[in-house]
Amino acid sequence: MPNLVKRSLGWLTVGLAPLAPACGVVTTRAAPGGNEVPSVFERTLASARRGDPDSQNLLGFMLFNGQGAMPDPTAARFWFGMAAEAGSPIAQLNLAVMHALGAGTDRDLGTAERFFRLGMANPARPGDLAPVSLTNLIDASCDETYVEPTPGSQIFGTFCAGCHGAVGLAEYRPAPSFALGERMEKSDRELLTSIEWGHQRMPEWSEKIPREWIAQALGHVRGLSTELRFGLLHRLRPLPERAFRFGPMDPELSTQRREPPVGVEGPLPAFADFCGGR
Numbered sequence: 128m129p130n131l132v133k134r135s136l137g138w139l140t141v142g143l144a145p146l147a148p149a150c151g152v153v154t155t156r157a158a159p160g161g162n163e164v165p166s167v168f169e170r171t172l173a174s175a176r177r178g179d180p181d182s183q184n185l186l187g188f189m190l191f192n193g194q195g196a197m198p199d200p201t202a203a204r205f206w207f208g209m210a211a212e213a214g215s216p217i218a219q220l221n222l223a224v225m226h227a228l229g230a231g232t233d234r235d236l237g238t239a240e241r242f243f244r245l246g247m248a249n250p251a252r253p254g255d256l257a258p259v260s261l262t263n264l265i266d267a268s269c270d271e272t273y274v275e276p277t278p279g280s281q282i283f284g285t286f287c288a289g290c291h292g293a294v295g296l297a298e299y300r301p302a303p304s305f306a307l308g309e310r311m312e313k314s315d316r317e318l319l320t321s322i323e324w325g326h327q328r329m330p331e332w333s334e335k336i337p338r339e340w341i342a343q344a345l346g347h348v349r350g351l352s353t354e355l356r357f358g359l360l361h362r363l364r365p366l367p368e369r370a371f372r373f374g375p376m377d378p379e380l381s382t383q384r385r386e387p388p389v390g391v392e393g394p395l396p397a398f399a400d401f402c403g404g405r
């Protein structure tokens with residue numbers, strides 16, 4: 128076991144943030160020492176600006192969720208709009224949800240219906256997205272029980288999301304983004320070994336949480352890319368009561384450091400916050 132891996136466990140003492148989803152803590156500024164790779168947000172922003180509709184949709188998703196940047200529903204709507212115009216079915220459905228709820232825009236059921244029809248009639252929409260009505264879509268989005276909090280999601284949210292991102296889009300630059308399929312080509316056995324014993328810049332978990340939890344967290348990791356495909360609909364997964372956040376490390380522990388949280392004020396808006404006004 129490399130010393131660095133063992134010692135980097137010092138991260139875990141940095142901060143406990145009750146009810147705070149890790150997705151709110153990221154700044155897009157480059158952190159000193161070792162954060163040489165661009166963040167997922169920066170990469171997505173660059174390709175969205177170049178006009179790639181999938182990146183525009185993903186960027187909207189990140190801005191809506193406060194993942195990689197502060198939550199900004201208005202900017203999210205802008206990027207969903209760009210992607211929807213370019214023909215992205217999920218962006219069209221995301222826009223339908225936003226217009227129906229009045230999230231990042233005025234509530235407008237006519238516009239919502241228009242985007243909904245466009246998305247559902249779009250031949251590129253995921254085949255496994257069941258044909259539903261706009262009302263069903265909104266009800267599902269606002270229904271707290273629509274996405275059950277599985278033990279795996281709670282464990283992941285508590286221990287892993289601080290680096291890997293609450294929806295599987297990495298917060299800590301060197302960490303893989305599971306929602307984008309990164310490292311998912313590896314077998315369960317390989318990944319379990321990495322999680323248990325640490326892998327390069329990732330700390331080991333075998334001494335911290337039970338083996339069963341690690342397996343449950345991995346099960347959740349495996350599902351993250353599917354969730355991303357359905358856009359805003361999976362937004363409602365209840366957050367764990369406590370989540371670990373990661374602040375800057377002691378320079379003596381490692382050369383890998385992360386910026387402290389900047390500009391985070393209170394809890395993030397939950398999707399359900401918009402549901403009261405429907």
Ligand code: HEC
Nearest residue numbers: 286287290301302303310318321322326327328329332344
């Ligand atoms: C302190 C930040 C941090 C935390 C917390 C963290 N990870 Fe990681 N994780 C990383 C980094 C960085 C990598 C990439 C390491 C590398 O370069 O292979 C990684 C890699 C992984 C990989 C891929 C390993 C491989 O073999 O390619 C898996 C799976 C993983 N983490 C799961 C988890 C799970 C599950 C948790 C929670 C129990 C967790 N991680 C918590 C930083 C973290």
